[in-house]
Amino acid sequence: MKITEIQSHILQYDLPEELGYSQQYYAQRTAHLVEVSTDEGITGWGECFGPGPIAVANKGIVEGVIAPMIVGMDPIERDVIWHKVYNLMRDHGQKGMPMQSLSGVDIALWDIAGKFMGQPIYNLLGGAHRRCVPAYGYGMMLKRESLADHVARFADEASAILGMGFKATKMKTGLGPIADIQLCKTVAKAVEGKGLFMVDANHCYTTSDAFYVGRALDEMGAYWFEEPVAPEDLSGYRELRAGLKTNISGGEAEFGRWGWRNILENRGLDIAQPEVCALGGITEYQRVLALCHAHFTPVINHVWGSAIAVATNLHLLAAMPPLPGGLNPWEPMLEFDTTHNSFRDDLLTEPLNIQDQVANNRGRVNIPNGPGLGVEPDRDFIKAFKFL
Structure with a gap:
């Protein structure tokens, strides 16, 4: 061939x-x-x-x-x-x-x-450790609106995402440290007793501002603080991990085993978030995953894009060994963007229907079991939306 x-x-x-x-x-x-x-x-x-x-x-x-x-x-x-x-x-x-x-x-x-x-790809990777995975929903994006409008909207969105059946929800920050803490308090209150919440800063803080926000998150019980500082700032990540109770996550902007070696040897992450569609594909992802597990760093993949990216990540999550093992091992989650995405929902000849699965399967998503990715794009859809 x-x-x-x-x-x-x-x-x-x-x-x-x-x-x-x-x-x-x-x-x-x-x-x-x-x-x-x-x-x-x-x-x-x-x-x-x-x-x-x-x-x-x-x-x-x-x-x-x-x-x-x-x-x-x-x-x-x-x-x-x-x-x-x-x-x-x-x-x-x-x-x-x-x-x-x-x-x-x-x-x-x-x-x-x-x-x-x-x-299926998960069999090429050695088999499925799990046939379905829990999912978390992220939303609560920033808009050109007042802080008061952000606060009201974030409270509603956080409750709505957990109401869809997702196990956890993730919000964005970036209005500035003081305003961001107010947003986080709003979400923490909205999800209290219902599920976990995480905070994604997309590397917008200096280390000192990240500590200011992070100490507030410690009191709110946030599950993780994602990309608090620039991906190049390895010392900042290490200092934040040592100084905060909230898990520090990141890595979506790193590429290949050599960059990931530096991140992991730095000991600055509680949770690694590799992006398979960026770091070098499935071939290189497997090497990065092995490095993460060699450093006893659990992995929750970063997922952004179309149904092809989602299907790829479902196979990787299925084939990911538990870390650590046991009767009730820690489980990775599928990241799911709850904002409008026709390229995820309508691209395939047979849609994945993630939101329906989450609602009807106790917050979990099944792994495609057909050959390869187990999904096929609709060529008519591609023609209709092709930009270049």
């Missing part, structure tokens, strides 16, 4: 309302799908992390840089392909967009391998 073609499909639509987080507001939803074709008629699908203009740049890397390197190769040789591409791009970027682009291609190769062997 040989790879015959690699195509990028960038999809985009206008959101019903503008959303924001600590770094920016955005009004469009973007997804970057990668399609790898073979001479045996087997097609694989992957996804590259990165919205808007980042997706456009990544398309150029996928089709203009990576494709010429690997067309004609055997797609089953995923590790050979991974290292060939990485080594040839190494001088031009061991992180960032080159790795995001490689991720989408690599995921598609795993999809091909599963289809070729008639096995």
Whole structure:
């Protein structure tokens, strides 16, 4: 079997309302799908992390840089392909967009391998430790509105997300430390006795401001404080983890085993959040997961994107060994964006229906069990939403 073609499909639509987080507001939803074709008629699908203009740049890397390197190769040789591409791009970027682009291609190769062997990806990874996973819902995005409006909306959204059946909920911060603490208090009160809540700062604080917010979160019982400081600030992460009771999480902006080695040896994370569609795909994710477990750091994957990204992560969560083991081991959760996302809900010929599963299955989501990813995009949908 040989790879015959690699195509990028960038999809985009206008959101019903503008959303924001600590770094920016955005009004469009973007997804970057990668399609790898073979001479045996087997097609694989992957996804590259990165919205808007980042997706456009990544398309150029996928089709203009990576494709010429690997067309004609055997797609089953995923590790050979991974290292060939990485080594040839190494001088031009061991992180960032080159790795995001490689991720989408690599995921598609795993999809091909599963289809070729008639096995779901979790079996190629060694089998399923669990057939379903709990899910948490995030929402409570920032908007161009007053603090009072944020407070009222966050209280309603937090209650609504737990009311959907999710085991926990996650909010955004980024209005400033004093206002953010007020928002967190609102959410903590709304979920009290009903479920966990987490706080995602998207690296908007200095270390001192992160301590100011984090000490307040300690008193509220937040489950984790996500990306409190810049991903480059390894010393800040280590200081925060040592000085706060709330779990410190992060890692979505790190790439490859070498970057993750630095994070883990630094001992700055209570919970690791690798992003498979960015760090190098499933091939590299497995190495990062092994490093996390070697450092006894539990993993809850970062999940953002279309139904391809969600399906990929469900396989990874199924195949993730318990850490530590036992009769009632700690369990990873599926991250689920509760905001409007047609690329997740409507892309597939047979939708995953995550929200229905959560509502009807005690907050849990089943793992797809078909060959490869176990899902197939609707080509008519892709044509309707194709941006580039």
